[in-house]
Amino acid sequence: xxxxxALAIGVLTGSGIWLLLRPRTFQVxxxxxxxxxxxxxxxxAIGQLKADAVPVIAAGxxxxxxxxxxxxxxxxVLTAIVIGFAMTALFLVVLMASRGLTGTDHxxxxxDTDL
Numbered sequence: 001x002x003x004x005x006a007l008a009i010g011v012l013t014g015s016g017i018w019l020l021l022r023p024r025t026f027q028v029x030x031x032x033x034x035x036x037x038x039x040x041x042x043x044x045a046i047g048q049l050k051a052d053a054v055p056v057i058a059a060g061x062x063x064x065x066x067x068x069x070x071x072x073x074x075x076x077v078l079t080a081i082v083i084g085f086a087m088t089a090l091f092l093v094v095l096m097a098s099r100g101l102t103g104t105d106h107x108x109x110x111x112d113t114d115l
Contacts, residue, residue, distance in 0.1 A: 005045055012038035025098065025105045029091045036084045040077045047073025 012034055019031025047070050099105050 002045075005041065009038050009041045009045065012041065023106050023108070025095045025107055028107060029088065029095060032091070033084065033088050036080065040080055040084075043073050043077050043080070 016031045016033075016035030016038055019027050019034060022028060022031070095105065104110065
């Protein structure tokens with residue numbers, strides 16, 4: 001399972017960086033989104049996912065701390081997902097406004113004929 005998770009993080013990170021280096025604005029936005037998904041998976045991996053572990057410590061229970069799931073990575077990733085959706089929507093609005101003003105979606109503002 002760890003190998004699959006590590007490969008998924010690596011592929012998402014590589015794809016996100018590759019898209020960030022593209023000349024079109026939409027590709028850059030998609031690269032940022034994919035890179036944020038890779039970071040979310042990395043946060044889950046750092047938080048050591050546990051199957052069948054309770055997230056809340058019950059009152060009066062004297063169990064080892066290792067038997068419980070850590071809720072902090074889950075809360076961080078949930079917050080990051082919400083912020084990522086909002087930032088993607090904002091970037092898309094800015095992309096549409098920029099395309100309307102300049103007539104191109106290149107990052108540097110040049111048209112295909114100027115290259």
